[in-house]
Amino acid sequence: MRMFNNQSLFVKLFLVTLISLIAVSVITLAITIRMSEQLFLQTFSITNTKLLKQMKSNLESYNGAVATTTNLVSQSGTIRNYLTNGDTDSVSLAMQTYNMTQRMKSISSNLSAYEVSIMVLGANGRSYTTDPWYWSATAAELTDHPITERTIRNPHKILYQLYHDDSQSGTWKEPVLVASKALYHHGSDEIYGTMYVMIRDSIFKPFYANFTSDGNDVLLMNDEGLVISSNQQELIGMTDKALLNKVIADQRSGELGKNADLQGDERILFSEYLPEFDFYLVNLIDKDAAIGQMVNVRALTLTTLGIVGISLIIVYFMTRKMTRSLRGLIHQMSGIPTKGFSNYVDVSTSSLEAQELGNAFNFMLDELNDYVERLVQTEKQQRNAELAALQMQINPHFLYNTLASIKFLVQQGDRERAAETINSLITLLQNTVSDVESTIPVKQEIETLKNYVYINHVRYGDKIRVNYFIEPDVMDFEVPKLIIQPFIENAFFHAFNHKGEGSILIMISSQHEQLICEVVDNGDGMEMEPVRERTESVNQSGLPETKLPQTKRNRKLFSGIGIKNVDERIKIMYGEDYGVHITSKPGEGTKVRISLPLISSEKNND
Numbered sequence: 001m002r003m004f005n006n007q008s009l010f011v012k013l014f015l016v017t018l019i020s021l022i023a024v025s026v027i028t029l030a031i032t033i034r035m036s037e038q039l040f041l042q043t044f045s046i047t048n049t050k051l052l053k054q055m056k057s058n059l060e061s062y063n064g065a066v067a068t069t070t071n072l073v074s075q076s077g078t079i080r081n082y083l084t085n086g087d088t089d090s091v092s093l094a095m096q097t098y099n100m101t102q103r104m105k106s107i108s109s110n111l112s113a114y115e116v117s118i119m120v121l122g123a124n125g126r127s128y129t130t131d132p133w134y135w136s137a138t139a140a141e142l143t144d145h146p147i148t149e150r151t152i153r154n155p156h157k158i159l160y161q162l163y164h165d166d167s168q169s170g171t172w173k174e175p176v177l178v179a180s181k182a183l184y185h186h187g188s189d190e191i192y193g194t195m196y197v198m199i200r201d202s203i204f205k206p207f208y209a210n211f212t213s214d215g216n217d218v219l220l221m222n223d224e225g226l227v228i229s230s231n232q233q234e235l236i237g238m239t240d241k242a243l244l245n246k247v248i249a250d251q252r253s254g255e256l257g258k259n260a261d262l263q264g265d266e267r268i269l270f271s272e273y274l275p276e277f278d279f280y281l282v283n284l285i286d287k288d289a290a291i292g293q294m295v296n297v298r299a300l301t302l303t304t305l306g307i308v309g310i311s312l313i314i315v316y317f318m319t320r321k322m323t324r325s326l327r328g329l330i331h332q333m334s335g336i337p338t339k340g341f342s343n344y345v346d347v348s349t350s351s352l353e354a355q356e357l358g359n360a361f362n363f364m365l366d367e368l369n370d371y372v373e374r375l376v377q378t379e380k381q382q383r384n385a386e387l388a389a390l391q392m393q394i395n396p397h398f399l400y401n402t403l404a405s406i407k408f409l410v411q412q413g414d415r416e417r418a419a420e421t422i423n424s425l426i427t428l429l430q431n432t433v434s435d436v437e438s439t440i441p442v443k444q445e446i447e448t449l450k451n452y453v454y455i456n457h458v459r460y461g462d463k464i465r466v467n468y469f470i471e472p473d474v475m476d477f478e479v480p481k482l483i484i485q486p487f488i489e490n491a492f493f494h495a496f497n498h499k500g501e502g503s504i505l506i507m508i509s510s511q512h513e514q515l516i517c518e519v520v521d522n523g524d525g526m527e528m529e530p531v532r533e534r535t536e537s538v539n540q541s542g543l544p545e546t547k548l549p550q551t552k553r554n555r556k557l558f559s560g561i562g563i564k565n566v567d568e569r570i571k572i573m574y575g576e577d578y579g580v581h582i583t584s585k586p587g588e589g590t591k592v593r594i595s596l597p598l599i600s601s602e603k604n605n606d
Contacts, residue, residue, distance in 0.1 A: 018312060025307070025308050052271075055272075056272050056274060058207040059277065060274070065110055067276075072110065073107055078103045080192060081096065082097070083122025083193040084124060100128055104118065116134075116203070117129060117197075118197050120193055120195050121196070135176050155191055157181075158179055160179050161228075162177060163198070164176070174200050174202060175236050177200075177201065177229060178196050201236065208281070216284075216286070217230065218230065221240075221279060221280045222278065222280075224244075225243065227239070247282055268285040270283040406418050406425075409421065420454070428455070439480050441478060441479075442475050442478075449485060460492075464491075464502060467504070467505050470507070471510065474510050476600055480570065484594065488519060497524060499524060502522045504520070506519055513598060515595070520590070525584045525589050525590055563580065566580055570596065579594075579595060580593070
């Protein structure tokens with residue numbers, strides 16, 4: 001330590017920088033790898049949860065169609081007669097069969113979106129199927145089949161069960177998901193038949209298979225741990241009690257992304273319970289496949305070492321140059337007490353660090369010299385803003401023209417519309433007259449806009465449509481009075497000179513702790529002139545600012561306040577973080593975005 005203290009500034013800076021670079025690089029490398037994995041898993045968890053919701057929605061849509069079909073079958077007297085009547089003559093039987101066929105065709109249209117087969121089996125031994133070749137089970141086999149037995153034990157429920165028969169040929173046949181429902185008399189609960197809706201696994205699988213990929217598997221599991229369907233064919237028919245217990249625990253805890261084991265492989269588990277099917281929708285992610293290739297540790301390590309080496313070389317030369325420049329900079333700055341605020345530092349031959357310090361010092365001098373001038377300008381802007389606010393008075397020509405329109409409506413005998421126009425004008429005048437810095441709730445500003453738009457529609461027709469999209473939560477926030485009206489007026493009378501008609505959209509919402517008011521039209525649009533300043537300014541959205549448009553058609557149709565005055569008024573009231581930003585393209589329309597602070601009327605009243 002004694003030797004270190006005796007070293008020059010150059011040696012001290014270099015050694016400290018060397019040790020810091022190595023330590024930071026190693027720690028950053030480890031943290032980056034760890035955080036990347038955690039962030040990936042968190043993001044993957046949220047994404048897969050949404051995908052599970054979509055899969056669940058697809059399956060619920062199918063269940064809804066099945067439920068509708070079973071209700072129609074159970075309510076059909078034709079089907080009930082066919083399944084309950086005893087032996088009869090051939091003519092009556094043919095007639096019953098024909099009526100049965102027509103009715104089933106009508107009912108099966110509810111499932112036309114799905115490639116399924118429907119079978120009904122009656123207590124009298126009769127049966128009917130819409131597609132006899134769809135699956136291998138016969139009516140005789142189904143009579144004593146476990147699927148039918150479970151259906152009879154639960155007559156009021158639709159049961160979804162797996163049917164898979166490979167006993168005859170010894171080869172794997174495509175599984176079938178069977179939705180079964182008992183048919184019974186509602187008065188006596190006497191069962192007179194059963195109904196089956198069959199869908200092959202290849203038809204059922206697209207409900208969820210579109211959301212799967214390598215290492216991302218989905219399976220449907222019943223309450224016994226039996227896999228009913230899966231994008232992995234070999235898992236169908238397998239029973240996994242341990243996985244079922246994990247799924248049940250996942251549902252009870254509500255936690256996302258638990259670890260689970262599937263055939264010896266560690267997986268990340270996501271699940272959703274499907275009450276309509278009494279199934280669990282399980283999503284298993286292969287952790288190694290998901291994040292194993294995400295971070296190439298070797299390449300990242302070599303890259304970090306390379307960056308550290310290059311940085312050390314640069315730091316070596318920069319440190320030498322910086323120590324020389326700092327001494328010269330200190331010498332120049334020491335003359336400030338005698339030479340005053342005009343003693344600017346020359347940084348043309350200094351190092352980067354010394355240049356930054358010198359520029360900051362010179363900037364401080366500029367700020368000090370401009371301080372008094374800014375105070376004067378602020379006072380001037382305040383007075384200008386007050387004058388602009390005072391100009392928000394009703395233009396007499398607007399009143400003359402509006403009253404003339406009302407007179408015309410009366411002469412035409414349209415007294416109801418004339419009365420509505422008078423009411424709108426009265427409300428508009430009431431909401432307009434206020435103090436210079438008056439603010440009102442958003443709902444009152446919207447009422448003013450609607451009255452203004454209604455009067456314009458009466459005067460000029462409704463070729464220009466106005467739509468409002470206001471978030472309910474922002475209705476009680478405060479805005480300066482008539483802050484949006486100038487842009488509506490500008491859109492009405494300048495945005496559709498060529499197109500002649502179109503629409504204006506008014507949107508008010510809260511975003512990022514700000515109240516955002518937007519006026520969007522699909523009119524003629526205009527060229528925007530970029531601002532040219534010493535340094536390029538940036539607006540709240542990160543885009544270069546543009547000058548507020550200047551138009552030669554400054555007709556004061558309603559009030560005297562202009563678009564530029566609105567922006568200045570907002571900045572005077574709330575600061576430079578708020579104001580008006582306009583974007584426009586010729587032929588595509590114009591978008592006005594007004595940013596204001598979130599000030600509730602209740603807080604303002606307090």
